[in-house]
Amino acid sequence: MRRQETSGRAHDLVLYGATGFAGALTAEYLARHAPKNCRWALAGRNTAKLELLRDRLAQIDPACAELPLLHADSSDPKALHALAAGTRVLATTVGPYLVHGEPLVAACAAAGTDYVDLTGEPEFIDRMYLRHHAAARASGARLVHACGFDSVPPDLGVLFTVGLLPEGVPLRIDGFVRSNATFSGGTLASALTVASRPVAMARAARERQRVEPRPDGRTVRAPFGPPMRSGATRAWGVPLPTLDPQIVARSATALERYGPDFRYRHYAGVRRLPIAVGGALGAGALSVVAQVPPARRWLSGRLEPGDGPSPERRAKSWFTVRFVASGGGKRLVTEVSGGDPGYDETAKMLAESALSLAFDDLPETSGQVTTAVAMGDALTARLQEAGMTFRVVRQG
Numbered sequence: 001m002r003r004q005e006t007s008g009r010a011h012d013l014v015l016y017g018a019t020g021f022a023g024a025l026t027a028e029y030l031a032r033h034a035p036k037n038c039r040w041a042l043a044g045r046n047t048a049k050l051e052l053l054r055d056r057l058a059q060i061d062p063a064c065a066e067l068p069l070l071h072a073d074s075s076d077p078k079a080l081h082a083l084a085a086g087t088r089v090l091a092t093t094v095g096p097y098l099v100h101g102e103p104l105v106a107a108c109a110a111a112g113t114d115y116v117d118l119t120g121e122p123e124f125i126d127r128m129y130l131r132h133h134a135a136a137r138a139s140g141a142r143l144v145h146a147c148g149f150d151s152v153p154p155d156l157g158v159l160f161t162v163g164l165l166p167e168g169v170p171l172r173i174d175g176f177v178r179s180n181a182t183f184s185g186g187t188l189a190s191a192l193t194v195a196s197r198p199v200a201m202a203r204a205a206r207e208r209q210r211v212e213p214r215p216d217g218r219t220v221r222a223p224f225g226p227p228m229r230s231g232a233t234r235a236w237g238v239p240l241p242t243l244d245p246q247i248v249a250r251s252a253t254a255l256e257r258y259g260p261d262f263r264y265r266h267y268a269g270v271r272r273l274p275i276a277v278g279g280a281l282g283a284g285a286l287s288v289v290a291q292v293p294p295a296r297r298w299l300s301g302r303l304e305p306g307d308g309p310s311p312e313r314r315a316k317s318w319f320t321v322r323f324v325a326s327g328g329g330k331r332l333v334t335e336v337s338g339g340d341p342g343y344d345e346t347a348k349m350l351a352e353s354a355l356s357l358a359f360d361d362l363p364e365t366s367g368q369v370t371t372a373v374a375m376g377d378a379l380t381a382r383l384q385e386a387g388m389t390f391r392v393v394r395q396g
Contacts, residue, residue, distance in 0.1 A: 006112060011041050011087040012358045014070060016104065017094035018042040019049040021308040022118060022148075025347035026093060027053060031060040033386070034355065041068040043083055074100040077107065084111040091116045091147075091354040097124040098197075105132050105143060112139035114357040118350055120150030120243050123197060126204035129368045130211070137367040144374050147353040148346035151247040152371050153177075153321045154266065156380050157336040158248050159372040160390050162258055166328030170261035173326075174225070175248075176233045176269030177240065179319035181309075181341050215253045218260050222249035225265035232324040232333050237267030251372035259327065269322065314340040322393065333393040345388065352382040 015030065017023040027042060034040055042050050050069040057064035070086075072079040074094055084090055084107035094100045097119040108115040109132040119125060125145045136143050146152070154175050165171055222245035228237045245266040252258035309317070317340035325332045338345045353371060356362070360378040371379055384390055 006088040009086055009088055011039050011068070013038060013040040013089045013091065013354050014043050014083060014087040015040065015354075016043040016072070016083065016090060016092040019044050019046060019053050020093055022343060022346060022350075023093040024053055024056075025343050026091065026351050027057060028060060029347045029351045031057040031064050033351065035359070036063075038355070038358070041070050041087070043070040043072055045071065045073040047071050074103060077103045080104050080107040081111065084108045084113040087113060089114040089116070089354045089358045091350055093118055093350070095119060095121075097121050098127075102128065102131070106135075109133075109136040109139060109141050109143060112141050114142045114144070114354075116144045116147040116350060116353045116357065118148040118150070118346060119145050120148075122243050122246060123201040123204045125243070125246075125368070126201075126208040129208055130204070133368045140366045142357060142365055142374050143368040144353065144357070144371060145368070146243055146247055147350045147371060149319070149341040149349070150242065151244040152349045152353070152379075152383075153319070153336045153338075153341075154244040155247050155251055155370055155372045156376075156383070157321050157323055157334065157390065158264060159251065159255075159376060160336070160380060161323045161325050161332060161334045164332055164334070164392065164395070165325060165330055167257065167259070169259055169328035170263075171259045171325065171327035172263050174230070174237070174265045174267065174324045175244070176230060176235060176237055176267050176322045176324070177319070178235070178269045178322075179317070179341050181314075181317040181319065215256075218253075218256070218258075219262070220249050220252045220258070221263045222246060223263070223265060225267065228267070230267075230269070230324060233269050233322050235269035235271055238270055240266045240268050242266065247370050248372075251370045254369070254373045269320075308343060309340075314344050317341065317344075319345070330395070332395045334391065335393050336388065336390050338388040348386050348388070349383065352386060353379060356382055 015023065015027055018027045030040060042054060044050050047069060054064060054067050054069060070083060072083045080103050090108055090113055092104055097117060098121055101119065101124055105115060105128050128143065132143065158173055161173060162171060224239050227239065230237050245264055248264045252262045319341035320335055320337040323334045353375060356375045356379045362375060362378060365374050380390060
C-alpha cells in the first residue's frame with residue numbers, strides 16, 4: 001500500500017448528493033458541527049438546487065455562504081474523477097447505489113481519496129470489493145460503505161462490546177434492533193432494488209467469497225439465527241436479513257481482538273409475538289412484490305426520492321440496538337441508542353465518519369474496510385460526543 005498525498009487538495013471533504021433528503025440533513029449537520037478549519041464543499045448535478053441549499057446553510061452559519069458548489073453527474077465519469085481528485089474525503093448519499101454508485105467508487109479508488117456512503121445494498125458492496133478493492137489498496141484509499149444506520153450501530157456496538165469481554169476466547173453476541181422510525185423515498189427505492197435481485201446478490205456474494213482472504217487460524221460466523229425469545233431483552237427476536245451481520249463479520253475477520261471463534265446473529269427485537277409474525281409476513285410480501293416490475297414501480301411511486309418524514313415525526317423517532325454477549329465465563333448486555341435512525345442520526349453518522357477520516361489519527365488501512373476497522377474507537381467517541389449512547393446495561 002502507498003497512500004497518495006492528498007493534503008494539498010482544494011477540499012478536506014466533499015458532500016455529493018447534497019440536495020437529496022439525506023444529503024441535505026448531512027449538509028445541515030456539517031454546517032453546525034464541522035470544525036472551522038474544515039474546507040468542505042457541496043456537490044451534485046443541479047447547481048440551482050445547490051445554491052438554494054447553500055442559502056439555507058448560511059442561515060445556520062453565515063460562513064456557509066462561501067461554500068464552493070461543484071457540478072457533477074453520476075453518469076459522467078470524467079466529472080466524478082475530477083471531483084474525487086480535488087478532495088481528501090468524499091461522502092455520497094446518491095442511491096440506489098447499484099444504479100448510481102460505482103463510478104464514484106472507481107474515481108475515489110483511483111485517486112487515493114477516502115470514500116463514505118449510506119448504502120445498505122449487499123450486492124453493491126460485494127461488487128465494489130471485487131472491482132475496486134485492489135485499486136484502493138494500491139492508492140491508499142479507504143472505501144467505507146454503510147456509514148449510516150446501516151451499519152454503524154451494530155458494527156461499532158459489537159466493537160464496543162468485544163472490548164469489554166475477555167481476550168483470546170470464543171465470543172457469542174446477538175444483536176436486537178428496535179425502532180419506531182419511518183423511511184424516505186430514497187430508502188424505499190434502495191430496499192426494492194435489493195429485494196428485486198436475490199439471484200444477482202447471491203452470485204456476487206459467492207464471487208467475493210472465492211477471492212476474499214479468510215482469517216488465519218480463526219473462525220468468524222454470522223449465521224441467520226432462528227426466531228427466539230430473549231430473556232435478556234424481554235423481546236422476541238425475528239431474524240433480520242440485512243447487511244448488518246455481514247459488516248460485523250468483516251470487522252471480526254479483520255480484527256484479532258474478536259477472538260479465535262466469533263459468532264454474531266442479528267434480530268429485530270419485538271415485544272409482542274403477533275407483531276413479530278406480522279413483520280415477518282410483511283417482509284416476505286415485499287420480497288414477492290419486488291420481483292414484479294409493474295408492482296415494484298407502483299410501490300416505489302408511493303414515495304418519491306427526496307420525500308421523507310417531517311421534522312416533527314423525526315423528533316419522535318428513536319432506536320436501540322441491544323447486544324447480548326458471552327465469552328470466557330462472562331455475560332454482558334450492552335446498548336447503542338439514539339434518535340431518529342434513518343435520517344437525523346444517519347446524517348450524524350455519515351458526517352462524523354467523513355470528519356473522522358479527514359481529521360482523526362487512525363490505524364493505517366486501505367481498500368474496502370468497515371467503520372470498526374477504519375475508524376473504530378475514534379468514531380465511537382465522536383458519536384458519543386454528538387449525543388449517541390454506548391452503554392453497559394448489565395454484566396455478570
